[in-house]
Amino acid sequence: ELWLVNDIVVLLWQQILVDQTPTALIKALGEEIQIQCNHSNSDFDMIQWYKQSPGKNDMVLLGHVRFNSPAVEDAFKNIYNVTGSGSSLSTFHIPKLRQSVDDAVYFCAASRAQCCKNPPC
Numbered sequence: 001e002l003w004l005v006n007d008i009v010v011l012l013w014q015q016i017l018v019d020q021t022p023t024a025l026i027k028a029l030g031e032e033i034q035i036q037c038n039h040s041n042s043d044f045d046m047i048q049w050y051k052q053s054p055g056k057n058d059m060v061l062l063g064h065v066r067f068n069s070p071a072v073e074d075a076f077k078n079i080y081n082v083t084g085s086g087s088s089l090s091t092f093h094i095p096k097l098r099q100s101v102d103d104a105v106y107f108c109a110a111s112r113a114q115c116c117k118n119p120p121c
Contacts, residue, residue, distance in 0.1 A: 018110045029097050037108030038089040047090040050107040065090045066113045
């Protein structure tokens, strides 16, 4: 199976490069993957992780890290893991690849947290 991971350029108020590594992965079922995402914009304090399944136009939010507080969406808890800091570096982890459900393109994006200035909210 081919696992593709693309870099995203986030265009908000200015051009910001978000670096995602590795850019491509080939893994077998049952193996694990880790993808890292980083940015250098001091105004950003949140990194989000998305998944786009083959043949789909929509992207599904899997989780995020806001400031130093990671969270995985309820539907994906115990399947995926997110760690790190929203202000610089986050890691997305799939401990064990499942069949076609994990066959997807994974994206990260960086932004300002919209809910508050400092944790906790």
